[in-house]
Amino acid sequence: MNRWQKIAVFNILVIFFTLSLTAGAVTAIGITKGFPKAYAGTAFLGLCGLLGFQPFLFRKDKGKVSFDERDLVISRKSVILGFTVSYLFFVFACMGCWWYARADGMIDVKVLPVILFGGYIMSELFRSASLLIMYGRGAKDGRE
Amino acid sequence: MGESDKSKLTNKVRRLRFDNGEMTQQQLADRAGVTRQTIIAIESGKYAPSLPLAFRIAKAFGLGVEDVFGYENDA
Numbered sequence: 390m391n392r393w394q395k396i397a398v399f400n401i402l403v404i405f406f407t408l409s410l411t412a413g414a415v416t417a418i419g420i421t422k423g424f425p426k427a428y429a430g431t432a433f434l435g436l437c438g439l440l441g442f443q444p445f446l447f448r449k450d451k452g453k454v455s456f457d458e459r460d461l462v463i464s465r466k467s468v469i470l471g472f473t474v475s476y477l478f479f480v481f482a483c484m485g486c487w488w489y490a491r492a493d494g495m496i497d498v499k500v501l502p503v504i505l506f507g508g509y510i511m512s513e514l515f516r517s518a519s520l521l522i523m524y525g526r527g528a529k530d531g532r533e
Numbered sequence: 534m535g536e537s538d539k540s541k542l543t544n545k546v547r548r549l550r551f552d553n554g555e556m557t558q559q560q561l562a563d564r565a566g567v568t569r570q571t572i573i574a575i576e577s578g579k580y581a582p583s584l585p586l587a588f589r590i591a592k593a594f595g596l597g598v599e600d601v602f603g604y605e606n607d608a
Contacts, residue, residue, distance in 0.1 A: 391570055457567040458583050524570075525564060526579070 392455050392525050393464070396443050397517035404514050407436040430498045434506045442512065444511065463523045471516030475508040542581045543603040546572070549594045564593040 414430030574580035589599040
């Protein structure tokens with residue numbers, strides 16, 4: 390497993406840990422104190438900040454080639470997929486808000502950061518998962 | 534990928550490694566300036582290298598690119 394695969398696994402673990410904790414907190418607070426207050430549970434989404442520790446946890450081996458043209462092809466594809474998924478998530482989240490609030494209604498301002506965080510999380514999740522899949526089966530197209 | 538799906542890039546990298554003093558994948562990777570995983574992917578036909586990389590690999594064996602890589606088109 391190379392450095393990029395390790396980073397992808399780390400990303401997926403952090404995201405699952407964050408989402409599990411957030412879902413658990415929102416559910417627990419929602420049951421005990423009611424729903425508007427349950428939004429406080431989304432504060433756990435801040436744990437995604439752990440993703441920023443990647444460069445310190447997975448250091449580059451000095452003197453060894455750790456990124457070549459095949460890594461670039463895989464990386465590009467996974468970034469495009471991650472961006473596409475986050476864009477679709479954002480579009481569907483906006484449509485959902487529209488459907489929920491109707492033409493004259495309003496949505497809670499707390500929903501907006503959740504949509505942005507959600508888009509980022511979806512992007513990272515799909516980017517990392519697709520990267521692992523492509524490394525697993527080997528990208529067939531160095532001739533693109 | 535404008536070519537037919539039936540086209541296939543073949544290579545003799547594995548055989549040439551053994552013919553060249555049982556060169557390891559890591560040694561070839563170091564000479565070609567890529568990772569060992571890329572050499573593995575090329576040997577198993579899962580990755581078609583770029584032209585510059587194909588030339589570097591061929592140069593590592595002291596051969597021309599056509600001596601290492603071939604092209605099959607069944608279409």
